[in-house]
Amino acid sequence: MLSAALRRGTPERVASANRTLLGQAEHRYLLRAPCGIAVKSAGRRQMATFNVEYALFEVDGVMHKRRFEAPMTALTGETRSGKSTLLEALWWTLGVEGMKLMAAAASCSCIGFTACVGTTRWRITRSTVNPSQDVLFTNITRGTDEHHPVRRSESRRSAADVFQDLLGIPRLGAGRTRVTLELLIPWLYARQRDLPNHYLGRQDKEQRIAVGRVLLGADDETVDALRQEYGSKTKKWRSASNRVKKILRDREERELPSVEDLQRRAAQWAAQHEEESAKARQAGAALSRLHAELAALQQKVSVAEEARRAARAAADGQVRTARRLEAVAAEARGRLAGLREAATDRSLCPQCLRALDPTGLSEDDCPVCRRFDPERQQRAEQFQQRMSQAQQAVERAHAAAGRAAQAADDARSRAADADRAVAEASATAHAFARDVIAPQQQAVVEAEAAVRELAARLEQNTEHLREVAELTELRAQLPQLEKDKMAAEAAYTVARHDTDLMVKQGTDRWSHHLLRRMRACDPEVISASVSPEDFAVTINGGAFDTRAVAGHGMTRINISTLLALRDTALEVPAMPVPQFLIVDGPFTGLGNSSEDRRTGAALLDGLTDLATSGHPSQTSGQVIIACTELHGSPGPAVREIRTSLADGAIPGLPPRQPITA
Structure with a gap:
């Protein structure tokens, strides 16, 4: 309707x-709405407010505070006095990705902030000494502590997730477009480096759509559940449909036969596989028996080699014995020859064998002293006896040497026989391995190859049969899957259509307030709109990135867009947009011209309006800005905190040194 x-x-x-x-x-x-965050009171919704009371910095064991006591706090002063460092530290405490812990904040042992979320006061702190430690959430109202990790896991919410839950902004979606605090930050904190260059902190289109729909109150848990169910049902239907198409395409490309043919092939190949398997088993058994015979032949070779080694060792021993006895016989023959030579040569002394002069001597005269020697005859008989003994020794040694030589010849003969036995056994084993084992091994390899080929055919055929069964089953499931998908799509389409109307209405109001905000800065602006499709802004018919390459023109569009969103939230209570904003460098690039002064005054008035705005049943909003100096005339709601290198934005730290050329 x-x-x-x-x-x-x-x-x-x-x-x-x-x-x-x-x-x-x-x-x-x-x-x-989460319990304790949004309740209905006196016919109105009480949305949670968010106000930062203190920024906390622990230096040398002392906790220092930077108080934000006015609705709008302006940190003004010299560059490098720590203004941006303080703002980044607020979000770094919560573990927001992309936030930098600058050197001044890192000099503190612990940083954090105290804030009022709804009616509950919280103190949130994080260690800089060990940044991986859990973030400490202290419920000051109740006096309880909670510890939450910096990075989320399957079992624990991260500190950023817990803080987002306190704000009452649902975490919807999945993957890179899931609305987490990281994606919400550009809508709550405008950074100086992005304001004059990028729309909404260079957030891409898909992420911007996801966050915008949540902040406009269009997407909630019910719509997200319908979207996930539609995606799940669509994925199941598409997966089944694609699988059916793939199976049909593969069957067509491979020209696969019908189910009956596949079943006949399976029966035929199964019988062949069983037959070939039996042949392979028989061939393997025969090969095992042949290997046993070959092992017996190799055992014979080993025995023959052992006998050959023993025969060679015995022959070597007999040869050594023959040589030793031959040496003994030669020695005996030498002694006998010496005795014979001494007996036949009378010119030699029988004691020292020196030449003597026998002239004029008889047989019984001593050749040495040339006197009569009565014992000469006796010594001659003894010498003959020694001659006889030497002759006998020579004969015995000769006989022993002959026997040893014969034994050595016999041992060498036996060693040669052992060599022939080893050669014959080795030749037999090699011939058996070559002529019997090798053909049988080839037969086993061929039989096993045939078995493997048939097994592969059977497996492939079984896979084809499974695909056919799967195809039949999927074809039977497809109508119901498509019906479920269409039902989920219809439910999501109805919900999305209603939420699209909400987004259209919300962006119409957003565009109205954006035009008002832009005209306050520049009266020449005649049209401004926020797209309900992707929340991109168009000013005077031109997109954000076509207005200029960079500069304050883009800065005021960014700030005006964020202010207009909060103006819309005041009129549409369904929008979970806190009346809270941090802007770093809202007046960057402004000069002293009348137009720049008007723009600066308009931006200051707009930010002040946001800080003092709020639902009648709620406290006012809050704005925190950082700049070198204020433009325009700040009202009583603005509290200016002057900073310098000597008195920085972070209390408790020593003065900074100026940069010298």
Whole structure:
């Protein structure tokens, strides 16, 4: 009915439909709001507010505070006095990715902040000495402590997740577009380096859409559950459909036969596989027996080699014995020859064998003293006896040497026989391995190859049969899967259509406030709009990145867009947008011209309006800015904190040294 009214397009009907949609959105948000964060009171929704009371810095064991006591706090002063460092430290405490722990903050042993979220005061601190330690959440109202990790896991929420839950902003979506605090930061904290160059902190289109729809109150847990269910059902249906197409395509490409042919092939190949397996087993058994015979032959070779080694050792011993006895016989023959030579040569002394002069001597005269020797005859008989003994010794030694030589010849003969036995046994074993074992091994290899080939055919055929069974099953499931997908799609489409109408209405209001904010800065702006598709901004018909390469023109578009979003949230209670904003460098690039002064004053007034705005039943909002100096005339809601190198934004640290050329 609502979508029909919008399609008919009459202003009255559209306005009525929009009011109805806003009422539905507020009611939906009240139903899904976290306990203690959003409640219904006196007919109005009490959305959680977020105000930073103190920034905390522990230096040398002393906790120092930087108080944000006014609705709008302006950190002004010299460059490098620590203004941006303080702002980055707030988000680094929560473990937000991309936030830098600068040197001044790293000099503190612990940093954090105290904030009021709704009606509860929290103190959140994190160690800089060991950044991987859990972040400490202290509920000052209740006096309880909670420890939450810097990085989320399957079992624990991260500190950033816990803080987002306190704000009452749901974490919807999945993957890189899941609405986490990392994606929310560009909508809460405008960084100096991004303001004059990139829209919403260079957040890409898909992430911007995910965050924008959540902040406009369009996407909630119910819509996200329908979206996930639709995606899951679509994935199942698409997977089944693609699988059916793939199976059919593969069957067509490979020209696979019918199921009956596959079954006949399976039966035929199974019988052949069993037959070839039996042949392979028989061939293997025969090969095992032949290997046993070969082992017996090799054992014979080993025995023959052992006998050959023994025969060679015995022959070597006999040869050594023959040589030794031959040497003994030669020695005996030498002694006998010496005795014979001494007996036949009378010119030699029988004692020293020196030549004597026998002239004029008889047989019984001593050749030495040339006197009569009565014992000469006796010594001659003894010499003959020695001659006889030497002759006998020679004969015995000769006989022993002959026997030893014969034994050595016999041993060498036996060693030669052993060599022939080893050669014959080795030749027999080699011939058996070559002529019997090798052919049988080839037969076993061929039989096993045939078995493997048939097994592969059977496996492939079985896979084809499984694919056919899967194809049949998927074809039977596809109608129900498609029906489930279409039902989930219809449910999600209805919910998405309603939320798209909410987004359209919300962006219309957002665009209205954006035009008002932009005209306050530049009266020449005649049109401004926020796209309901991707929340991109268009000013005077031009997109954000076509206005200029960089500069304050882009800065005021960024700030005006963020301010206009909060203006819209004041009118649409269903939007979970805190009236809170941090801007680092809102006046960067402004000069002293009348236009620049008007722009600076308009931005200061807009930021001050946000700081003092709020629901009648709530406290005011809060704005924190950092700049070198304020433009325009700050009101009573603005508290200026002057910083310098001597008195930096982070209290408790020693003065910084100026940069010298």
